[in-house]
Amino acid sequence: MIWSKLISIFNIMSRDNRNISKRIISFRHSDSPLTSKRVSVIISNRKDSVNLAEAVRSLRHNVKASFKVSESTKNKIKDLQKA
Amino acid sequence: MNFALSTLLLFFLLIPGILFRRFYYSEEFSKEYFKETFFGVFIATFLPSLFFHFLWYFLVKIFNQEVDLFILANILSQNPEKSSFSNIQQNSINILLYNASMFLVAGVSGYSLKKVVRKQKWDRLNKFFRFQNSWHYVLKGEFFDFPKADITLDEDTVEDIEFVFIDAIVEINNESYLYDGILVDYELSNDGGLRNISLTGAERRNLKNDSKIVDGIKADNSGKYYPIKGHILLLKYSEIKNLNFTYYTLTFDKEKGEFTPREVE
Numbered sequence: 136m137i138w139s140k141l142i143s144i145f146n147i148m149s150r151d152n153r154n155i156s157k158r159i160i161s162f163r164h165s166d167s168p169l170t171s172k173r174v175s176v177i178i179s180n181r182k183d184s185v186n187l188a189e190a191v192r193s194l195r196h197n198v199k200a201s202f203k204v205s206e207s208t209k210n211k212i213k214d215l216q217k218a
Numbered sequence: 219m220n221f222a223l224s225t226l227l228l229f230f231l232l233i234p235g236i237l238f239r240r241f242y243y244s245e246e247f248s249k250e251y252f253k254e255t256f257f258g259v260f261i262a263t264f265l266p267s268l269f270f271h272f273l274w275y276f277l278v279k280i281f282n283q284e285v286d287l288f289i290l291a292n293i294l295s296q297n298p299e300k301s302s303f304s305n306i307q308q309n310s311i312n313i314l315l316y317n318a319s320m321f322l323v324a325g326v327s328g329y330s331l332k333k334v335v336r337k338q339k340w341d342r343l344n345k346f347f348r349f350q351n352s353w354h355y356v357l358k359g360e361f362f363d364f365p366k367a368d369i370t371l372d373e374d375t376v377e378d379i380e381f382v383f384i385d386a387i388v389e390i391n392n393e394s395y396l397y398d399g400i401l402v403d404y405e406l407s408n409d410g411g412l413r414n415i416s417l418t419g420a421e422r423r424n425l426k427n428d429s430k431i432v433d434g435i436k437a438d439n440s441g442k443y444y445p446i447k448g449h450i451l452l453l454k455y456s457e458i459k460n461l462n463f464t465y466y467t468l469t470f471d472k473e474k475g476e477f478t479p480r481e482v483e
Binding site: 156157158159160161162163165166167169170171173174177178181184185187188189190191192193194195196197199200201202203204209 | 245246332333334336337339357358360376377378379380381382383398399400401402403404418419420421429435436438440443445449464466467468470471474475476477478479480481
């Protein structure tokens with residue numbers, strides 16, 4: 136019981152930080168990043184980054200804005216999911 | 219009493235506490251290490267030092283060793299005995315191991331405690347554990363978890379926040395401009411304040427070109443925005459008048475293969 140408690144506290148082997156749509160804090164990565172992993176991939180691509188910002192601006196004008204990411208970004212996100 | 223030696227010894231005795239504190243305030247909270255008052259630093263250093271010395275004093279007995287406090291007091295006296303120095307010389311390896319292990323454990327403990335405090339969110343839930351880097355909690359949206367926060371998240375969690383969209387008002391040549399974009403980085407100054415923020419996908423418009431609101435509906439003023447080419451726009455905090463933070467998450471439509479941003483709620 137003590138051991139499981141220790142594991143839960145330290146969470147060294149946690150798989151939670153593999154979640155690409157959440158900014159999970161783990162024992163090893165106690166400094167949460169500013170963006171989730173998939174957003175990090177999206178904003179790494181200049182065009183996708185602009186599309187994301189544009190979608191936010193559209194949303195602010197009460198227009199539901201969706202955007203598609205480029206093929207390379209799509210593949211990188213898929214790779215993240217597989218990892 | 220030999221003051222030079224006692225000062226040196228006092229510093230040496232405080233090293234475990236210094237290491238503990240240095241590693242506790244590391245990484246994103248490293249600026250806080252330099253921020254506290256002298257008294258605060260002394261207490262935050264003295265108490266962990268006392269703890270580690272107390273612990274090691276008893277732990278060495280497991281290895282059939284003993285810390286002779288008489289020798290310690292004797293070398294600080296005005297007329298130290300030669301035998302005291304001989305004893306230190308003879309046990310120099312043990313003394314070295316004793317202190318090195320204590321310093322190592324003190325540093326690792328400080329670092330680990332910070333990690334546990336962050337992992338268990340004790341700093342968000344209890345003010346006692348809260349780090350003084352208030353910008354960290356604002357920029358990452360962690361303030362939503364503060365028990366006294368007036369605004370909380372009902373449907374989402376802080377972990378659901380995928381990115382932060384920022385609007386910043388900057389005055390240039392007596393005219394106010396609104397810059398907006400996705401927050402990608404920030405830097406703190408030595409006093410713990412914000413030095414600059416970095417945005418990507420940034421645009422700007424003159425503040426005069428605000429949206430007109432007719433019958434409660436905001437008119438589209440997207441044509442008034444000027445896109446800023448470049449990867450990152452760095453804004454100096456000293457030149458910013460106001461900052462507006464909006465926290466977003468993304469939803470993914472598998473059928474259409476589209477992402478849609480949504481404010482966290």
